[in-house]
Amino acid sequence: xxxxxxSRVTLALDILNHGALALVALLFLFPFFWMVSNAVRSNAEVxxxxxxxxxxxxxxxxFQKTWSELPFGxxxxxxxVVAGSVTVITVVVSCLAGYAFARLxxxxxxxxxxxxxxxxxxxxxxxxxxxxxxVNGLGMVNTFQGVILPVAFGTFGAxxxxxxxxxxxxxxxxxxxxxxxxRLRILISIIVPLSMPAIGLLSLFTFIAQWNNFxxxxxxxxxxxxxxxxVGLTHFQTQQGTQWNYxxxxxxxxxxxxxxxAILLQKLIYNSIALNAGMGGR
Amino acid sequence: xxxxxxxxxxxxxxxxxxxxxxGRREGRTAFFFLLPSLLGVLLFLVLPIIASLVLSFTxxxxxxxxxFVGFQNYIRLFTADPQFWTVLRNTLFFTVEYLVLNIxxxxxxxxxxxxxxxxxxxxxxxxxxxxxxxxxxVAIVWMLxxxxxxxxDFIMKSLSxxxxxxxxxxxxxxxxxxxxxxxxxxxxxxxxxxAALDMVPPSYLEAAKIDGASAWDRFWKIRLPxxxxxxFFGTVMTAITSLQVFDQIYVMTRGGPGNATATLGYAIYxxxxxxxxxxxxSSIAWVMFALIMALTALQFWLQRKWVHYDN
Numbered sequence: 001x002x003x004x005x006x007s008r009v010t011l012a013l014d015i016l017n018h019g020a021l022a023l024v025a026l027l028f029l030f031p032f033f034w035m036v037s038n039a040v041r042s043n044a045e046v047x048x049x050x051x052x053x054x055x056x057x058x059x060x061x062x063f064q065k066t067w068s069e070l071p072f073g074x075x076x077x078x079x080x081v082v083a084g085s086v087t088v089i090t091v092v093v094s095c096l097a098g099y100a101f102a103r104l105x106x107x108x109x110x111x112x113x114x115x116x117x118x119x120x121x122x123x124x125x126x127x128x129x130x131x132x133x134x135v136n137g138l139g140m141v142n143t144f145q146g147v148i149l150p151v152a153f154g155t156f157g158a159x160x161x162x163x164x165x166x167x168x169x170x171x172x173x174x175x176x177x178x179x180x181x182x183r184l185r186i187l188i189s190i191i192v193p194l195s196m197p198a199i200g201l202l203s204l205f206t207f208i209a210q211w212n213n214f215x216x217x218x219x220x221x222x223x224x225x226x227x228x229x230x231v232g233l234t235h236f237q238t239q240q241g242t243q244w245n246y247x248x249x250x251x252x253x254x255x256x257x258x259x260x261x262a263i264l265l266q267k268l269i270y271n272s273i274a275l276n277a278g279m280g281g282r
Numbered sequence: 283x284x285x286x287x288x289x290x291x292x293x294x295x296x297x298x299x300x301x302x303x304x305g306r307r308e309g310r311t312a313f314f315f316l317l318p319s320l321l322g323v324l325l326f327l328v329l330p331i332i333a334s335l336v337l338s339f340t341x342x343x344x345x346x347x348x349x350f351v352g353f354q355n356y357i358r359l360f361t362a363d364p365q366f367w368t369v370l371r372n373t374l375f376f377t378v379e380y381l382v383l384n385i386x387x388x389x390x391x392x393x394x395x396x397x398x399x400x401x402x403x404x405x406x407x408x409x410x411x412x413x414x415x416x417x418x419x420v421a422i423v424w425m426l427x428x429x430x431x432x433x434x435d436f437i438m439k440s441l442s443x444x445x446x447x448x449x450x451x452x453x454x455x456x457x458x459x460x461x462x463x464x465x466x467x468x469x470x471x472x473x474x475x476x477a478a479l480d481m482v483p484p485s486y487l488e489a490a491k492i493d494g495a496s497a498w499d500r501f502w503k504i505r506l507p508x509x510x511x512x513x514f515f516g517t518v519m520t521a522i523t524s525l526q527v528f529d530q531i532y533v534m535t536r537g538g539p540g541n542a543t544a545t546l547g548y549a550i551y552x553x554x555x556x557x558x559x560x561x562x563x564s565s566i567a568w569v570m571f572a573l574i575m576a577l578t579a580l581q582f583w584l585q586r587k588w589v590h591y592d593n
Contacts, residue, residue, distance in 0.1 A: 014399060021394055025408045031465065032411075034433060035423045046426070051436040097319035104312035105305060112316075119327050123574060125526045125547050126567040129554045130330035130337065153322025183311045212416040214529050219555055230418035234533060237422060244426060251419035258414035266407050273470070274477035277512045 032255075039063065039248035046244040059245075066249040074225065075232035076253060081144060082217065082228055083210040086152045090206045091199060094157030099187050101158060102165035103173070113162070116155040125215065132219050142222045151216060157202050164198035165191060201272050204265060208258055229254040338564035348561065355565035365541055365549070366566075372456065373545040373573075377524045380460050384520055387464065388471035389513070393501065395472070396479040406476060410469035417466055421533035424462040425449070428534070455535050455542045462530050467523075471516045478512035479505060510589045518581050525574050546570045 038046050040062055041055030067073040100106070101113050131150045132141075140146030172194075173186045181189075192199065214230040221227050224235055233250050236243065262269065338355055342348030359366045395405045412420055427433045430447045438445040448458035482505055490500050506513075528547035531537060537544035537552065544552075546566060554563030 018398060018400065021398065021405060024391075025405055028408060028465070029411075031420070031423050031427065034427060038426060047429075047431070049431055051431075051433055093318045093322065096315040100312040100315035104308050104315065106309040106312040109312075116323070119323070121574075122327070122331060123522065123526050123571060125528065125550060126334060126571055127327070127330040129550070129560055129564050129567065130333035131326065132555075133333065133560065134325070134330065149322075150326045153319060153326050155319075155323060155327070158319055183315070208414055212414075212418075214416065214418045214532075215551065230416045230529075233416075233418055233422055237425075237533065247422060248426065251422050254419045255415040258416070259411055262411055262414040263407055266403060266410075269410070270403070270406065270473060270477065273473050274480070276515065277474050277477040277509075278481060 035248050035252055035255075039066075039245055039252050041245055043243055043245045046248075062245055062249050063253070066246045066253065070236070070246055070250070071225070071227075072229070072232065072246075072250045072253055075227055075229045075250075078144075078221075078226060078232075079211055079228040079230075079254075082147050083207050085144070085148045086210045087203050087207045089148070089152035090154060090157050091203055093153060094161050094202060095187065095192060095195075095199070097158035098161030098165055099183070099191060101162040104183070113159070117159055119155050120159075128215060128219060131216075135220055141220060142226055143220075144226070147217050147220045147228075151210065151213070154206075157206070160202055161195065161198055164195050168194050197268075201268060204261065204268070205272075208261065211254075211257060334564050334567060337561050338568050340561040341559075342561045344558040344560055351561070355562050356569075358562075359565060359569065365544065368541045369544050369546055369549045370569075372541070372543060373525060373527075373547075373570075376456060376460065376463075376527055376545060377521060377577075380463055380524050380527075381517065381521050383460065383464055384468055384471060384524075385513070385517055388468050388516070389475055389506075391468070391472045392475035392479055393505070395476050402476075406473050409472045412466045413469045415466075417529040418533055420466045421462055421530045424458075424465070424530075425534050428458050449535060450539055452539055452542045455539060459527070459530050459534060459543055462534065463524070463527065466530070467520075471520060474512060474516050475509060478509040482508045507590045511591055514581070514585050514589045518578055521577050521581065522574055525570060525577065546573070 037054060040058045040060055041052070042057075042059065045052055045055055067076075101109065101116075135141055135146045135150060138146070140149075168191060172190055173181075176186050176190060212230065213228075217228045218231050218234070221231055224232070227235060229250070233247060233254065236247050236250065337348075339350060339352060340348040341351045341354070391409060395402050398405065428447070428449050429435075430450065435447055446454065448454045486504055486508070487500055490504055495503070526547050527545050528551065531543050531545060531548045532551070535543040537548050546569065550563050550566050550570070553559045553566060
């Protein structure tokens with residue numbers, strides 16, 4: 001074979017390789033397609049036999065109905081409030097704690113940090129019973145505080161930000177200290193602006209985790225009006241003869257923020273996971 | 283910004299004042315900085331862990347007074363509860379099959395993506411997408427796919443494969459749960475392993491190629507050993523989460539048909555929040571914790587045989 005012919009074979013194989021994986025990717029995306037295709041048809045057509053791949057008529061206003069006539073607009077808002085509040089509290093609390101661990105000297109610091117890392121091993125499902133009893137004791141069942149507070153003090157954020165703060169040179173703050181700046185001032189004006197990549201990452205993963213969280217809001221939010229999106233979806237799954245088309249529209253609604261963020265922030269997400277890959281097991 | 287400029291000026295002048303303030307003052311600052319976090323951790327993490335352990339030795343049923351019953355809950359679990367062994371077996375079955383398939387598929391996809399010359403990042407995003415969406419919504423969509431007379435049954439019938447409806451079949455229901463779990467989560471490990479493969483120095487692979495190593499050998503003898511620390515990390519994390527599986531089961535099967543898909547996570551929910559047996563449910567939670575610890579310890583022990591740390 002000449003080199004030209006060989007490079008042509010390589011190119012053909014290369015295109016075939018891309019094409020085959022693209023086919024796998026398309027198949028992988030099928031459930032998303034199926035969700036939307038069933039969201040925009042009549043409920044009778046969802047269950048039609050034989051199965052229809054596409055609706056006979058696209059009822060795009062199903063999304064509007066799901067949002068305003070059914071309480072999914074409300075659920076969406078509830079989810080925003082819960083995930084948003086947990087994220088804000090987590091970031092503020094973790095910044096303060098992370099700074100103390102990274103920069104301040106106090107007795108028992110390393111032991112405490114070790115304890116923080118140790119609690120990461122405790123599976124969350126183990127804690128739901130005592131947490132529910134605590135929330136119940138505080139009279140916070142079916143309230144937003146009740147859902148938000150118990151999950152807003154995870155120790156991971158403090159550890160993550162401590163690691164990042166350590167990578168910032170000491171010299172910047174020492175000068176500010178000499179000028180009489182308080183530690184809080186230094187944290188807010190020097191450290192936080194320099195740590196935006198880590199804070200952004202913590203915010204993103206906290207928000208998504210809470211947006212997708214199910215068991216905890218299921219247990220605490222006993223009233224339907226306070227349900228978050230995942231909980232609201234399961235209410236409608238069992239009620240009034242399952243309106244599959246509206247449930248699919250609701251499911252699509254609940255997936256939208258995550259999908260948009262995963263696409264827009266793919267570089268940030270990849271870099272953070274790559275960091276895990278680099279540290280893996282070491 | 284002005285502060286940073288100020289500091290730049292300040293560092294240029296020789297520092298005459300003492301560099302650090304008194305340690306006591308720093309300790310006090312640290313206390314106030316840590317206070318919000320500590321209060322939260324004590325109330326919502328440390329207290330619940332202790333409470334859970336204490337509860338597991340009581341017979342508390344939410345209403346009424348709890349009584350201390352010693353190891354009775356645990357004894358009942360392992361000797362008298364007809365459901366428990368099924369639940370334990372289901373959990374282990376799910377974990378083993380799901381874990382093995384998850385790692386094989388994600389390593390496969392990661393390697394395939396790494397072989398592409400273009401568009402790697404778009405393929406990564408596609409497979410990663412479900413991991414950023416609510417597990418409940420994913421399970422509901424798949425439930426429609428698996429519903430009797432639904433899309434899955436339609437395909438099986440068209441291919442005349444004679445596969446019964448998965449969700450209503452005693453032996454196949456767990457397979458449906460595993461398929462959904464794989465679709466929902468395989469993207470994370472795919473991206474993780476793909477990132478690790480990207481860090482393998484190309485010179486290693488080039489050198490092996492020149493020495494005549496086949497693509498197959500390069501994969502098994504160079505790439506896989508080099509990414510084995512990441513592979514180990516991914517396996518441990520996936521095992522820990524899979525022992526806690528709950529969302530998919532709550533939506534798709536509610537532990538059924540019969541008890542065919544009831545897992546530890548589902549049993550904790552059922553005992554705790556449907557029967558309000560807080561004490562009994564807590565003892566199941568501790569069995570789960572022990573299982574997680576045991577499986578993690580086993581993996582750390584096994585890693586000596588296959589994980590290479592030589593940098």
